[in-house]
Amino acid sequence: MTSSSMTIAALATAPAAGAVGILRLSGPEALDVGRLLAPGVPAQPTPRHAYLASFVDAEGRSLDEGLFLYFRGPQSFTGEDVVELQAHGSPRLLRLLLTRALEDARVRHAAPGEFTRRAFLNGRLDLTRAEAVADLVAADSEAAVRAAAAGLSGALASRVQALEEPLRALHADMEGVLSFPDEAEGADEDVGERVTALRAQAETLLAEVGRGRLVRRGARVALFGPVNAGKSTLFNRLVGEARALVDDEPGTTRDALEARVEWDGLAVTLFDTAGLRETPGRVEALGIARTRALLTGVDLAVLVLPPGVTQAEVEAWTRDVGGTPVLVVDGKCDVAEVSSSPRQRVSGLTGEGVDALRDDMLGRLWGGGTPSAVALVSERHADALRRASEALGRAESASRVSTLEVVSGEVGLALEALGEVSGTVVSEALLDAIFQRFCIGK
Amino acid sequence: MGLRYDVIVVGLGHAGSEAALACARMGLATLGLTLKRERSAVLSCNPAVGGTAKGHLVRELDALGGEMGRAADQVGTHFKTLNASKGPAVQASRLLCDRDAYAVGMQAVLFSQPNLTVREGEVAALVAGGGRVEGVVLGDGTQVSASAVLLTTGTFLQALMHVGEQKEVGGRLGDDAARGLSESLRALGFTLGRFKTGTPARLARASIDWDALEPQPGDTRVRPFSWRTKVEGEGGMPFPRQPSVTCALTETTPRTHAVLRDNLHRSPLYQGDIVGRGPRYCPSLEDKVVRFASRERHQVFLEPEGPTSPLVYPAGLSTSLPADVQLTFLHTIRGLEQVEVVRFGYAVEYDYAPPTQLKATLETKAIAGLYFAGQLNGTSGYEEAAFQGLWAGINAALQLKGEPPLLPGRDEAHGAVLVDDLVTKGVDEPFRMFTSRSEHRLKLREGNADLRLARHGHRVGLLPREALERVEARGRAVTEEVARLKRTGLAARLRRPEVTYAQLGEGREDWPVLSPDVAEEVEVEVKYEGYVAQAARAAAREAESTDRWRIPEGYCFHEVRGLSSEAVEKLTAHRPGTVGQARRIPGLTPAAVSLLLVALKRGTEAPAVCAQPED
Structure with a gap:
């Protein structure tokens, strides 16, 4: 674990002219190194407080004025001590600041996505969001940035949930009938139509995955x-x-x-x-x-x-x-x-x-x-959704040619695939749903 | 110097009976302890054996050499195939037994079994030393030593019965509770929890107005659970062996619900007297009325407890309300207006031992040679108990004989899913088996239980060679016919929904003559092949990603970076053996599982495909 606790530094904004550029440091020495660049900041700055500071070069000459922010771990994006220097966005100036930070032996340049990875490893991000951030890092068009941001805010989760909930109700109805033939009798009456409708919904989402891929x-x-x-x-x-x-x-x-x-x-x-x-x-x-x-x-x-x-x-x-x-x-x-x-x-x-x-x-x-509706941001999610959609396709055809247990089994597979995105464990959710929907007892 | 046995089985309910018979039949000197001999193997709640997922368990148990299927066959009076049109894998047999005859029959088997001594006695304490069980101390002070002890105490540990405001110590109406054992288990470091279950009143058969009710006859096409019954049938013994009974269907009324609502304050459940958690699939009637307040009626099945029994079991009316309330509400139900109650319904609270304290063999992790099975593990149901009893009995015997354990996989038996779910996930309500718990459901049918498990039963010595040969012959016949259909292109036709195997052969002279149980299996195998393969692929993908990551014994979860303290606590308590098992721990988030996976990948010499980029 020692290697991952080395302090890392990188520019957190694209190396292009913009209004503000950010240099981010993360790791145990973040504050020390940050204060080398902005010596005016107190030794124990208040976390989450923006200090107006002068950024200096090795000779102590002022390069720029900007904001200095300190986040004490674990209350930070990565879960480690984080310092952000927000300077005016001249690429050359930002590179100068980065070079100075990297001159310190305790600091090395962050690998692509490494801030995100540390955040994930420190339990600061779930997998969905971690992947969204990773996409954001690699995004090279405006639509991609928007999609990544949508994933980050959990838009993906809510879209999947909108499919998952009626699907889970359907699954519970079918499994209710299979486990409690007396009490749940008839709950499987309109299974064919329900599967067809949900399959169409999954296909729509999948089409958007295609667009999501286009964006990425x-x-x-x-x-x-x-x-x-x-x-x-x-x-x-x-x-x-x-x-x-x-x-x-x-x-x-x-x-x-x-x-x-x-x-x-x-x-x-x-x-x-x-x-x-x-x-x-x-x-x-x-x-x-x-x-x-x-x-x-x-x-x-x-x-x-x-x-x-x-x-x-x-x-x-x-x-x-x-x-x-x-x-x-x-x-x-x-x-x-x-x-x-x-x-x-x-x-x-x-x-x-x-x-x-x-x-x-x-x-x-x-x-x-x-493009703004595109919420699916990683290949893993696209793959899970494709599998869900395929399973629903099989469920739909099984509802015409096979038995309820097969239809329900395929719907279960679809839910499992969706669960890879939403994090829901199907078997637990299923029993809860059955007992909510049916009055069962001896 | 006290008595000495190889194995002691404590409690002779459905788990204990199977465990004791298995150990004795595998050649070990076995002592079966029970509070009352004549209460051994009693069906203490409903008179039915089987049902959805439970019928599967009975057939699996039978294929492994257990007794329950055979015992039920002997006394079956009403047979039903559930889910007949819903698919072959969820199809399940359920039969009503002559309740008294079931216990008498099973007792006859127990009491005549060579190597098995049945003795009355209460166990006051377990004896253990150096992390190994050494025997038990009986209530009268007698010491009995053994290399293995199996606890199958059902609902009897610290049992407390509730009928309205009245509380009575006891594990079942008319029976005492086991008191000292809970203390002894705690002293050995075991955690105990509290569950409750309930049973309805028993009605006097003659006082029911049967003519006013819808009759529910059994199926005319019946099939036994046990291969032994089948063999006897081929030898000319008739089946069923008992006269049939007819059940009846009625339902509660708005008046019934009014009576219940008016008297909720007298229910021990709603007064907070009962602290144990009850099963959601088996709620009391007062529970149903509260939770499903908008429902105007609930079904009630009236099941006679035998062809000549004066008692009727009203399925759906479990309650712990006071006797006078029970009588009042019963009288509001059609057909029961004049009903007389022979025994009132009651709830029972009891100690259970969270099963995450067990290994896959059902041996406790803490004390070698000590096994838990049945309701003690937080399950409910005769079939669930019996299967665990057999599983624990077989594995205890194998261990004493120095043989490898019997641990069929989740893709081989619903019973294996039952045990795996228990020991890896634990329970938060009494655990009932459902077919949906299995990711391999389409493979695990009642109809192929013998094909899946007979070789295991034979390996451990519980299933005779002739029986295995019968199964193998059937398996070969199925395989050959499926191969022939594929070779000739007929399999594709059979896959069409409207085509049956029988139709396929109509008018063909060269058609093979197959027994019905072969033809049926052929049809299912061909029609389901694609779906089974699909499910297998999904399960394999899952296993590929998590199951092959083993977690070393004694792994320190605190060392995993980023795990919440709650996740560390859960993992430490469950001690999963693989990441796959960890994934199945309830409440553990996918992110926590990912972190664990990342930590394991870093800590081991991982294969190239799993390499994590180094920092």
């Missing part, structure tokens, strides 16, 4: 379509700078280009792919194979069509992407004749329809939901 690692969107449909021009327009080599010669883009953008707080990686042709040359063929692989792995594929394609061709193109959702647009609407096509029209060259396309893409990515 960003969305991946690829443009594809026949050669010379105007993909690269559109790509450049979407990215906002000239990235792809654009030429009127078919097949100019031989490999996927990528660019990262942030749209409405969502991190999006945009890919511009090589055009797909029926008879490609060798060099191109390599690019085309990669394109196909890429298309099956993205969250959304945008099929950009040149003027004059037939419906059969559109369908053939769409088959190339596997299960990935496809958005179809007419590119180069600037040169195409006015057509009766119901498809969205867009031109990378003039910018016509580009904003509408971006909104459409975002709409498809979120699947109709809003």
